[in-house]
Amino acid sequence: MKGIQDYYPDHFAQCYGCGRLNEHGHQIKTNWNGAETITKFVPKTYHTAIPGFVYGGLLASLIDCHGTGSAALALAKAKNIVLDKSNAPRCVTASLQVKYLKPTPIGSEIEIKGIISEITERKVKVSCELFADDMLCVTGEVIAVLVPDNFGKPKNANLQ
């Protein structure tokens, strides 16, 4: 199934967590599910923290990219953008907070829900809930910001 990530421009589609063009990455797909967003992922055995349980860094990474994907969906909706080519808004993570409530069992499909809790012209807050075997294991909050034109460049680059 396609997700918002399939509509990112190619030069924004290399992310390890969600880039469709990163053959080594997770390649998650984020979609609307009613008023919420959703993604699913099946961790591999090599994503182990301790035997039987998923490595927390992977879970943070999934929440991170589901958060930016959810933010992109919300901005597209707010700006009435029809997703039909590489025209999706692209967001970067400004802040990522994760709470590990229970060990996340490995071996079954993980489901992450996203709730858009705040949206402005450039910034979206997304609350995430991660479930495994129908058990709420992790919560997270992502603040995502629309990629600025000067992303990755020093602020005084034009003075050099």
Ligand SMILES: CCCCCCCCCC(=O)SCCNC(=O)CCNC(=O)[C@H](O)C(C)(C)COP(=O)(O)OP(=O)(O)OC[C@H]1O[C@@H](n2cnc3c(N)ncnc32)[C@H](O)[C@@H]1OP(=O)(O)O
């Ligand atoms: C090339 C693109 C590739 C995209 C890949 C995305 C993959 C997604 C997952 C990731 O791993 S992203 C990589 C990790 N993130 C970064 O490297 C981002 C590094 N930080 C930055 O580049 C800038 O700090 C950032 C673009 C996030 C914000 O800089 P700006 O100068 O554009 O923001 P500005 O100061 O104008 O603030 C915009 C809004 O965001 C808020 N904000 C900015 N930084 C924040 C922060 N750290 N925490 C909370 N809020 C923050 C800020 O308060 C403000 O809110 P309001 O509009 O309500 O006033």
